[in-house]
Amino acid sequence: MRDRTDSFVPTAEEIQHALADASTGELVFFTRQCLERGAFDHVLAVERAFPQRFTEDAALKLTFAVARFVGGERTEARATVEALVAERPADLNALAVLAEMEARSGERASAVRLFSTLVERYPDYPGAQATLAALLMPGPPYRDVLRAIHAALRPETYLELGVAGGATLALATSARVAVGVDPVPAPLEQPLPVGARIIHETSESFFTTRRREDVFGAHPVELAFIDGLHLFETALRDFIETEHWCAPGGTIILHDCVPLSAVTATRERRTRFWVGDTWKAAWTLARRRPDLRIRTILTPPSGLVVVRRLDPSSRTLEDGFDALVSELRTQGYPLEPGRWPALLNVVPNTPEGLTEALA
Ligand SMILES: C[S@@+](CC[C@H](N)C(=O)[O-])C[C@H]1O[C@@H](n2cnc3c(N)ncnc32)[C@H](O)[C@@H]1O
Structure with missing residues (x-):
């Protein structure tokens, strides 16, 4: 003893x-x-x-x-x-x-x-x-992985949809302009960098009422993090609009797309830890946009999907959007805990995995 x-x-x-x-x-x-x-x-x-x-x-x-x-x-x-x-x-x-x-x-x-x-x-x-x-998902938690992504890419412009207490917006220290969008004001967990501000609106209202030039000037978005409403049609719409604001060499990261169990991955919230059905947004990107480069870092608690080789002029996802939404709405998460979808190209939560995700 x-x-x-x-x-x-x-x-x-x-x-x-x-x-x-x-x-x-x-x-x-x-x-x-x-x-x-x-x-x-x-x-x-x-x-x-x-x-x-x-x-x-x-x-x-x-x-x-x-x-x-x-x-x-x-x-x-x-x-x-x-x-x-x-x-x-x-x-x-x-x-x-x-x-x-x-x-x-x-x-x-x-x-x-x-x-x-x-x-x-x-x-x-x-x-x-x-x-x-x-x-x-052994390895560092998602905020530490995001910190490493900021350090590797050093974006000058950063957009975040879904800010909560600002812990991830605060990571945008290299950005000249960093904008967070969240309809619900929340106390800040830490001070924001000088170039950062929060706009209290839904992402839908944000994209409807503003032009990129008004928010970021002449510079397209270099890095974006989508972490707002946990419904797939909103996450997908967030991706579509964000991609229009990005440069082709930009990067969009989606959170909460790798559930651990079906019960935490439903549209209606039934659990304290809940990722909703945002996973369908990532699966749709993988299926309908083979031109994108998608890698998924297995970082706890629910992974980070890293999307590169963007095409800001693409309209592929807008076409048939409503039909797609009604087709996917009732689908349940099909995988057991610890089984990962091949279409998301999972990489380990290591420095090598991060390098592969950002290649
Ligand atoms: C999981 S939290 C974001 C956490 C933050 N990114 C982090 O990692 O610390 C999700 C946030 O999305 C916000 N949200 C909900 N609906 C939204 C919408 N339609 N547009 C933008 N943000 C939304 C919520 O108010 C909530 O603060």
Whole structure:
């Protein structure tokens, strides 16, 4: 067992005295408090003070197993939780703890399988989607990848559709003009670069009421990030309009086009983590615009689709747009977690993958 050099735990008598009237629920809450503060040895001491309570209650068994795992008794802890999962198949907490233990033990395939089962049964189980994304898409998160893209391309002009707190607009430090479009004003997460401003409108109104020259002057858009409304017809329309504003050598990046599960990829929002059906926009680009160069970086939580070799004069996607929208509207996401669509040309989330995406 791992030593805590700063370890001090009360005696069993002191714990029994202090927690004499605690219900099982209170003991569970107390041991979770200990774990959240890193005091796994305190949980072990509480178990020694109330051994009977810990053999009778599944939640206490779990917190004890987590404390043992953190303390280094990994094999015993995993065996306890595996037995709990087998005895109590409906216990989502036991499943989540086992999945987490597998992930922390480097058992990737088993962790992916367990987290996939967990999100299938309860997509909003705290942290499950994020951990599954990190397992399936190893490497830096999307904002770090965007930072690296800005550093590689150093765009002079930047357009972002869907800004929220401005964390990604703030990455446009090289841009002389950087414009973010979002109908909902939100407090800024960080200061924006000097050349950046936010226009509070929907992207549709933005493109209807403005000309590129009024916003960017003579310079076409060099880099754009589409991260607005999570419906595919809006994302596709955003792409069409943005491409008209770009130079042929420009780059458009789409967010949220690589879902991890069908339930997070629906038009109607049913989950806390939700990417909507924007994936259909990327699939449409790949199918209908073979002239574009599309590469998809598998960065958590939902990938970045990098589109190059733009054609600002193209009308291909406008033709038959309405028919396409009604044809695709009801389609569900067809792939299992961890299966990637070949048509999006997935590249790894590494410096080499980034170089390939920007080639
Ligand atoms: C996921 S957030 C953007 C996050 C930001 N790009 C980042 O990575 O930090 C999506 C944003 O799109 C905005 N949005 C919704 N509908 C929109 C529309 N029609 N046009 C532009 N933005 C829209 C929402 O208000 C929300 O702030």
